[in-house]
Amino acid sequence: MKNMIRPSAEQSVIAAGFDLLNENPKASLAEIASHAGVGRATLHRHFSGREDLIRAMAWTAIREMDQAVEAACSESPSYSDAIRQMLGALIPLGDRYQFLLREPVEDHADIAAEFQKQQHEMRELVDAAKNEGLFDTAVPTDWITRSFDNILYAAWESVMAEETTPSQATTLAWQTLVHGLGANKNGQ
Amino acid sequence: MKNMIRPSAEQSVIAAGFDLLNENPKASLAEIASHAGVGRATLHRHFSGREDLIRAMAWTAIREMDQAVEAACSESPSYSDAIRQMLGALIPLGDRYQFLLREPVEDHADIAAEFQKQQHEMRELVDAAKNEGLFDTAVPTDWITRSFDNILYAAWESVMAEETTPSQATTLAWQTLVHGLGANKNGQ
């Protein structure tokens, strides 16, 4: 078997894709290959084309987010705590989330379906947290999930800009959400 | 003089640009011209190329946002009220804001400078509102502006998805912000 310790060309290219395509969606495959430290031909050996690369990146993003959420809140004692753990786990994956939102993924029915499945689970989680008293039942669930997504993204931006540490950003985001959308305004 | 009532080709193209480039930053000039109901040659008569179009769109976005903010909060009795008015005025311009954030505008020094100038004015406004007791002084101003920007964007998404009316979205966004970041948690 070949060396599996050194990141494979696939992984390098996908990582470079997250770096470049998020900043400039018009980045060429040549730029991506170069940024990955890989020849242009090698990129085509692993991905049949731009669409194929984007599909692979989307699945990577979805899988990583799934795993992060699973690991973070599988043992949470409550739905409210699960949302809290989820927040901290997803902030470092802000670029993955950004990619799924910005890249036209609607073309791929399977990916869009999986993405919507995640959104639906989030809605159920929010409804459960409402019943626990975390969120105000008078606030629409749609608005809560949108706020969660966007505050999560704000937290990632904040960390990237080095305005806050990941830990600080998580706390700020959580406080903002539970105070802003909460039933009781004590913050924890 | 030519007819100024019918939208000029320039305006049509810029509007089409906001429609298409926000959804797919790789949209070709041919697609933009077609969506604007204009020949491809006509687009080139008004804009020397893609970069020129993007520059014109960026200036349009900045100008519209400036005017909306000016009109909304020039007569506000307080900084806190000014922020409230600003929120309502900017939500309908969410696509303009989105464009400035996503399109690589950093290349154009003049536009980037103007954008940062707006950001700086926002920071001063937030600091003033802190002194009025609207925001918690313990919360970093950077985080407040980031939250404002992202909740603003969430509100625009919510309106676009027809989950809420513009009025409802404005109220939800305001409540979320002042509860989430406020010094006193009464919401108004």
Next chain:
DNA sequence: CCCATTTGAGACATATATGTCTCATGAAAA
């Protein structure tokens, strides 16, 4: 009506991005 201007359609050339191929090199496995 006549004239000036703008426009749409399309031809054309060029630039850039993409996809495929070959070949020599280097690293790892046998």
Next chain:
DNA sequence: TTTTCATGAGACATATATGTCTCAAATGGG
């Protein structure tokens, strides 16, 4: 060492996007 395999570099053809030009038609002002 020998073999196998992935890779990098680059040539090549193709596809798509871009920029320029011409010309006939439409529009609006005089």
